[in-house]
Amino acid sequence: MTGTSALRGVAAAARFEAATLRRSPDDLMALLNAPLLAVMFLAITRHAHRGDLAGYAVLAPAVITVWAMGLLVSGEIIDQERWNGTLEAMLATPTPLQVVVLGRVAVVTAISLLSIVESWLVARVGFGVAIAVPHPGIFAVTLLCTGLAMAGTATAMAGTFVLARSARTFQNSLSYPFYVLGGALVPVALLPGWLQPACRVVFLSWATDLLRDALAPAAVPHLLPRLAAVLGLGVLGWLAGFAMLDRILDRVRRTGTLAHA
Amino acid sequence: MAEPPPPAVSAGQLTRTFQRTRKAAPVAALDRLDLTIDAGEIHGLLGPNGAGKTTLCKILATVLLPTAGTASVLGHDVVTSTAVVRRLIGIVFGGERGLYGRLTARQNLRYWSALYRQPAADGRARADRLLDRVGLADRADDRVETYSRGMKQRLHLARGLIGDPRVVVLDEPTTGLDPVAAREFRALVTELRAEGRTVLLTTHDMAEAEAICDRVSLIDGGRLLATEDPRTIGRWLSTYERVQATGVPPQLAAQLAELPGVAAVLDQPGGGIRVETDAPGAAGLVLRRLLDAGVTAVGTARPSLEEVYLHVIGQRGLRV
Numbered sequence: 001m002t003g004t005s006a007l008r009g010v011a012a013a014a015r016f017e018a019a020t021l022r023r024s025p026d027d028l029m030a031l032l033n034a035p036l037l038a039v040m041f042l043a044i045t046r047h048a049h050r051g052d053l054a055g056y057a058v059l060a061p062a063v064i065t066v067w068a069m070g071l072l073v074s075g076e077i078i079d080q081e082r083w084n085g086t087l088e089a090m091l092a093t094p095t096p097l098q099v100v101v102l103g104r105v106a107v108v109t110a111i112s113l114l115s116i117v118e119s120w121l122v123a124r125v126g127f128g129v130a131i132a133v134p135h136p137g138i139f140a141v142t143l144l145c146t147g148l149a150m151a152g153t154a155t156a157m158a159g160t161f162v163l164a165r166s167a168r169t170f171q172n173s174l175s176y177p178f179y180v181l182g183g184a185l186v187p188v189a190l191l192p193g194w195l196q197p198a199c200r201v202v203f204l205s206w207a208t209d210l211l212r213d214a215l216a217p218a219a220v221p222h223l224l225p226r227l228a229a230v231l232g233l234g235v236l237g238w239l240a241g242f243a244m245l246d247r248i249l250d251r252v253r254r255t256g257t258l259a260h261a
Numbered sequence: 262m263a264e265p266p267p268p269a270v271s272a273g274q275l276t277r278t279f280q281r282t283r284k285a286a287p288v289a290a291l292d293r294l295d296l297t298i299d300a301g302e303i304h305g306l307l308g309p310n311g312a313g314k315t316t317l318c319k320i321l322a323t324v325l326l327p328t329a330g331t332a333s334v335l336g337h338d339v340v341t342s343t344a345v346v347r348r349l350i351g352i353v354f355g356g357e358r359g360l361y362g363r364l365t366a367r368q369n370l371r372y373w374s375a376l377y378r379q380p381a382a383d384g385r386a387r388a389d390r391l392l393d394r395v396g397l398a399d400r401a402d403d404r405v406e407t408y409s410r411g412m413k414q415r416l417h418l419a420r421g422l423i424g425d426p427r428v429v430v431l432d433e434p435t436t437g438l439d440p441v442a443a444r445e446f447r448a449l450v451t452e453l454r455a456e457g458r459t460v461l462l463t464t465h466d467m468a469e470a471e472a473i474c475d476r477v478s479l480i481d482g483g484r485l486l487a488t489e490d491p492r493t494i495g496r497w498l499s500t501y502e503r504v505q506a507t508g509v510p511p512q513l514a515a516q517l518a519e520l521p522g523v524a525a526v527l528d529q530p531g532g533g534i535r536v537e538t539d540a541p542g543a544a545g546l547v548l549r550r551l552l553d554a555g556v557t558a559v560g561t562a563r564p565s566l567e568e569v570y571l572h573v574i575g576q577r578g579l580r581v
Contacts, residue, residue: 005378012375023363085358092322093376094347253326256279
């Protein structure tokens with residue numbers, strides 16, 4: 001497959017996902033939850049007279065939403081195709097499944113990032129708190145890297161869940177633990193020491209620390225290595241996801257379990 | 262001297278087994294199947310449920326690997342030349358699933374067109390043409406989930422054709438369709454032959470196979486039993502016709518059993534009898550005798566595929 005046709009495939013899959021999400025509002029529930037979470041976290045910081053933590057309260061719902069949509073929407077992409085009865089016909093086309101997953105996951109991730117705007121607006125309108133971004137460039141680049149890493153991780157999830165008989169249980173168990181390991185609300189540095197090494201293999205922990213630092217006036221230390229950690233772990237997700245999809249497709253073609261993998 | 266063009270579909274000693282559980286013995290869905298389909302023909306693959314029809318379709322569509330043997334599409338091996346085969350073949354699965362219900366028919370086709378790597382403008386034009394052709398142009402922007410089963414099946418066919426395939430595989434496309442929708446669908450299929458496409462149609466409906474196919478292969482238990490002219494199928498249908506009647510006195514039933522060409526007279530669970538024939542014209546003879554005796558609650562029915570298999574294959578002793 002040439003680069004151009006791969007890009008066209010990604011674009012088509014992205015358009016398809018956008019059209020599907022417009023017709024499937026239930027997949028966007030996490031975006032409805034984000035403002036509510038923001039209200040809760042901001043109310044806590046206000047009650048505790050910790051206005052300095054308002055940035056944390058705004059970031060946390062966004063990080064949770066990005067992860068939740070990656071887990072519940074992107075992670076189910078292949079499984080949904082299977083249940084819809086379209087997976088076999090799709091695999092019979094010249095476009096590799098990986099290309100389709102890439103385009104679709106990219107759109108879900110991009111939409112999930114809108115939650116940061118929602119949270120910021122809740123703080124501004126609901127609490128009269130304007131969250132300043134002293135390092136907008138770093139913030140934007142980190143968000144971009146976070147999106148890429150999330151898309152990569154979601155690809156790995158999509159491959160994993162299609163193999164799991166009870167994917168829903170698996171998905172549920174991967175939500176809250178990763179909010180902790182990813183430092184969504186509580187920075188990893190404040191977690192028990194024995195837990196911190198586990199956090200550092202989760203790209204979200206690097207991303208949330210960087211995003212929080214970008215909201216503080218102080219200079220952001222070790223920017224490049226930390227961005228590299230976010231991207232590196234994301235790329236590992238892509239590689240694992242693509243390798244997994246390769247293996248899955250090979251296995252189901254051999255075993256004949258495509259329709260009920 | 263130029264080599265003859267490769268057949269549209271070729272299978273040699275094609276075998277596919279499935280291991281249901283680790284301890285169970287493998288089950289053969291295809292058992293050393295040999296099949297050749299010439300370019301431009303509508304080839305029927307006739308067989309009961311579990312005969313191996315869908316397995317063959319999936320192997321040809323490259324979504325299932327054979328356990329042994331070979332299969333090729335227009336000379337390209339389905340295992341080693343997967344990418345080429347996928348550009349040449351279009352597959353249509355029967356049933357209501359396999360479409361994106363929340364999207365419109367137009368959105369569905371445009372997406373599939375992109376997956377077949379057609380330029381966007383070409384894909385749009387082709388989607389519009391196909392929607393028109395399958396009679397869905399007026400409903401093209403309605404969600405597919407609001408379609409009837411017949412409309413969905415026509416959209417399935419359009420989806421199978423969106424990549425402009427030279428070989429079209431239709432896996433029981435008329436299952437569950439009402440007679441009118443099935444007839445419309447068959448008309449569409451015959452148009453494909455006029456365009457020079459090759460069609461492999463799987464079905465368990467002998468009348469359907471007789472109506473539109475150029476040749477019909479019978480398979481069962483994963484094995485090719487015979488490849489026949491569709492007229493032979495028609496002959497079987499009339500030869501093995503059944504007559505059903507109620508209110509038949511036992512003496513008359515016994516007389517019917519003695520008529521030439523009557524294979525069996527069976528009592529029906531709800532009362533009445535069923536007369537099975539195995540010779541052309543025998544059903545007419547039975548009908549005449551019943552009417553002469555004043556029995557008017559009579560009807561005829563075409564034999565089931567299983568009955569024909571029992572007669573035909575039974576006579577041949579599986580030596581085909």
